[in-house]
Amino acid sequence: MSSCALTPAYGRDYKSKSKIMADLKAGKDFILHDEFSRWNGKYINMPQLIEAGYTYVKVRNADLTKSWDISEALSSLQSGGADC
Numbered sequence: 316m317s318s319c320a321l322t323p324a325y326g327r328d329y330k331s332k333s334k335i336m337a338d339l340k341a342g343k344d345f346i347l348h349d350e351f352s353r354w355n356g357k358y359i360n361m362p363q364l365i366e367a368g369y370t371y372v373k374v375r376n377a378d379l380t381k382s383w384d385i386s387e388a389l390s391s392l393q394s395g396g397a398d399c
Contacts, residue, residue: 318371319349322379324358329376332383339364339385345374364389 324344329335339345344358354367364372372389375382 317367317369319347319352319364319369319373320382321345321347321359321372321374323374323376328378329374332374332385335374335376335383335385336388339388348375361389 322345323329323335323338324346327338327343329338339361342360342362344360347354347357347359349355352367359367370390371384371386373382373384373386
C-alpha cells in the first residue's frame with residue numbers, strides 16, 4: 316500500500332470533499348507530499364496518482380485545517396467506477 320498527502324495547487328482552497336473530487340476527476344493539479352518519493356513537492360493529477368499506484372490518499376485543505384481521505388473514491392476511479 317502506497318500512501319501520500321495532497322494539497323491543492325495554484326492557490327485553490329476547498330471546503331468540501333465533493334469539490335476536491337470534482338477537480339481531481341477534471342485532471343487538475345495538486346501538490347504531492349510523499350517524503351519517500353522523488354516527486355515530493357511536485358504537481359500531480361488523478362491519472363498520475365493512479366499510475367503511481369497510490370492507494371491511500373489524504374487531501375489537506377481549508378487553509379490546512381481539515382483533511383479528507385479520498386482513498387475509497389480513488390479506488391473506485393481505478394476500477395472504472397464513475398461515482399465517488
